[in-house]
Amino acid sequence: MIPDDDPSRSLTVANPDDPATTYISLVGNTYAMLITGEQTNGRYCLIDMRVPDGGGPPPHRHDFEEMFTVLDGEVEFYFRGEKHTVKAGTTINIPANAPHNFRNVSGAPARMLCMCTPAGxxxxxxxxxxxxxxxxxxxxxxxxxxxxxxxxxAAELASAYRSEFL
Known part of the structure; x- marks a missing residue:
């Protein structure tokens, strides 16, 4: 049986151009927090990632699913040590706990949407x-x-957010 509607939860409209959007600079990348875990009762979050040429995180893994849709550019994803080149319009899902990272080596900025479930x-x-x-x-x-x-x-807080750098 489906639970009753929860009227305390409201519609969320995410627009990266909204002045209320929080932008985070992290290792040269700019991440817009479009939909936060606070807005979804922790179910997921959605982040608009702008990654300059050469940008991307170090190898890591975490205990949650992570899905990326490349909007602009081309990004190399490394999943369990194997390289996958992902172009605009493509979506990939990284299973929980799998070692991975990504790197923009396209020579131009890239932009992706990243959904993490659960949020955090x-x-x-x-x-x-x-x-x-x-x-x-x-x-x-x-x-x-x-x-x-x-x-x-980042290293000290990683375990609190179910993440590990490799």
């Missing part, structure tokens, strides 16, 4: 990155000490 990655990124004013805002200029602090914070 949105909160993790917000806690380890720096808020910027919009999708084209420059990354903050961090001193070597600030960069070291960000890396330590």
């Amino acid at each position: 990655q949105d909160e993790y990124f917000t806690r380890i990155g720096d808020v910027v004013s919009g999708p084209d805002a420059p990354a903050p200029r961090l001193s070597p000490d600030e960069l070291t602090e960000r890396r330590h914070r």
Whole structure:
């Protein structure tokens, strides 16, 4: 039987151009928090990822599903050590716990939507990155000490967000 509607939950309309959108600068990438776990009762989050040429995270894994749809550009995904080139219009799903990473090596910016289920990655990124004013805002200029602090914070919080760097 389907539960009754929960009128306390409202419709969410996500627009990356909305001035209320939170943008996070993280390792040179800019991530827009389109739909947060808070808005979905933790069911999922949706992140608009803008990845410059050469950008992408180090190898990692986590205990949640992660689905990417490439909107612009071309991105190399490494899944269990095997390279997969993903072009605009393509969607891939990374199963929970599988080692992976991605890298934009296209020579141009790339843009992807990333859905994580359950949510949590949105909160993790917000806690380890720096808020910027919009999708084209420059990354903050961090001193070597600030960069070291960000890396330590990411590593320290990873397990709380069911993630592990490899």
